[in-house]
Amino acid sequence: MITNYPIMLRLEGKKVVVVGGGKVAERKVTGLLETGARVMMISPEATDELKRLADEGKLDWQQRLFSQDDLKDAFLIFVATNDTTLNQQIKDSAGCHQLVTIADDPDGSDFHLPSYFQRGRLSIAVATGGASPMLARKIREQLEQQFDETYEEYLDFLFLKRQWILQEVADATLKRKLLTAIVSPEFLNSNNREVDFQQLYEKMI
Ligand SMILES: C[C@@]1(CC(=O)O)c2cc3[nH]c(cc4nc(cc5[nH]c(cc(n2)[C@H]1CCC(=O)O)[C@@](C)(CC(=O)O)[C@@H]5CCC(=O)O)C(CC(=O)O)=C4CCC(=O)O)c(CCC(=O)O)c3CC(=O)O
Ligand SMILES: NC(=O)C1=CN([C@@H]2O[C@H](COP(=O)(O)OP(=O)(O)OC[C@H]3O[C@@H](n4cnc5c(N)ncnc54)[C@H](O)[C@@H]3O)[C@@H](O)[C@H]2O)C=CC1
Structure with a gap:
């Protein structure tokens, strides 16, 4: 079986x-706006939430039918009209270097979206390859319970400590031991990770 290739895109600008x-x-728009992408939506009609986002200036809403020129300079293209034939035509008119996803044709799309959540620097995405978006959502909800808000601060701690260790600890074995030790329930649940780390470091050197 040919597999999909997961990737974290930077869309800012x-x-x-x-x-x-x-x-x-x-x-799709709601998720995209968090990335800092310049989102242009073409549609004669819009949901109340999309209208609100356009009114607030967060979304460039072109209130009309799709035209070929709209795809110019687009990095990603989301096709989500309720007209299956039109959806295919839009896909066909895109350049071969443009990534297109069609809401009603997973197999004809260049990519599709996983169910997704973020805890600061931690991102967790679940995909079922179109088998069951509902299952992807269910698993995401379970993982949200497991990886709760504690992880947001914990990831910041891991990031800063890892930078520090990589810079300050020359000995490869000690480096490895420290990097392993901070990824543990003790550090995840600690009330004072800095103090715990200092103690651990002093014990190890
Ligand atoms: C292929 C894909 C293309 C794409 O959109 O990227 C696709 C396609 C289709 N979805 C359909 C239906 C539903 N989609 C959802 C929900 C989500 N759908 C998402 C992704 C994807 N959906 C991609 C595959 C992802 C994968 O498999 O891993 C999520 C994960 C992410 C997101 O959209 O942001 C988001 C959950 C976000 C979250 O809550 O975490 C629900 C449930 C709900 O709304 O609660 C239902 C109704 C229940 C059901 O049908 O299961 C239909 C049938 C339409 C019809 O009835 O005609 C098609 C078309 C088809 O399959 O042909
Ligand atoms: N990928 C997914 O997660 C899901 C996909 N679908 C599929 O996605 C498609 C869209 O679903 P919904 O948002 O529920 O449909 P909807 O009927 O709520 O919205 C369709 C939108 O397309 C716009 N539109 C129609 N013709 C247009 C044109 N020529 N140019 C520009 N905009 C045009 C309409 O104004 C409307 O805003 C359907 O084909 C549906 O089968 C449905 C549910 C989930």
Whole structure:
């Protein structure tokens, strides 16, 4: 079986086009806005939430039918109209270097979206390859319970300590031991990670 390739994209400042203004478009636009992408949505109609985002200036809503020129300079293209034939035509008119996803044709898309959540620097995504978006959502909800808000601060701690260790600890074995030790329930649940780390470090050197 040929597999998909997971990737974390940086979209800040990039042009992303969403065609359609229904529930599906709303879900995609909401996620996209958090990335800092320049989101242009083309649709004669829009949900209340999408209208609000456009009114607030967060979303460039072109209130009209799709036209070929809309795809110019788009890095990603989300096709989410309720017209299956049109959806395919839009896909066909995109350049071969443009990544297109079609809401009603997983197999004809260049990519699809996983169910996803973030705890600071930790990102967790679940995909079922179109087998069951509902299952992806269910698993995501379970993981949200398991990886609760504690992880947000914990990831910041891990990030800073890892930088410090890489810079300050020359000995490869000690480096490895420290990096291993901070990834543990003790540090996750600690009330004072800095103090605990200092003690651990002094014991190890
Ligand atoms: C292929 C893919 C393309 C893409 O959109 O990227 C796709 C396609 C389709 N979804 C459909 C239906 C539903 N989609 C959801 C929900 C989500 N769908 C998402 C992704 C994907 N959906 C991609 C595959 C992801 C994967 O498999 O891993 C999520 C994970 C991410 C997101 O959209 O942001 C988000 C959950 C976010 C979250 O809550 O975490 C729900 C449930 C709900 O709304 O609660 C339902 C109704 C229940 C059901 O049908 O299961 C239909 C049928 C339409 C019809 O009835 O005609 C199609 C079309 C088809 O399959 O042909
Ligand atoms: N990928 C996913 O997660 C899901 C995909 N779907 C599929 O996604 C598609 C969209 O679903 P919904 O948002 O619920 O539909 P919807 O009917 O709520 O919205 C469709 C939107 O397309 C716009 N539109 C129609 N013709 C257009 C044109 N020529 N140019 C620009 N915009 C145009 C309409 O104004 C409307 O805003 C459907 O094909 C549906 O089968 C449905 C549920 C989930």
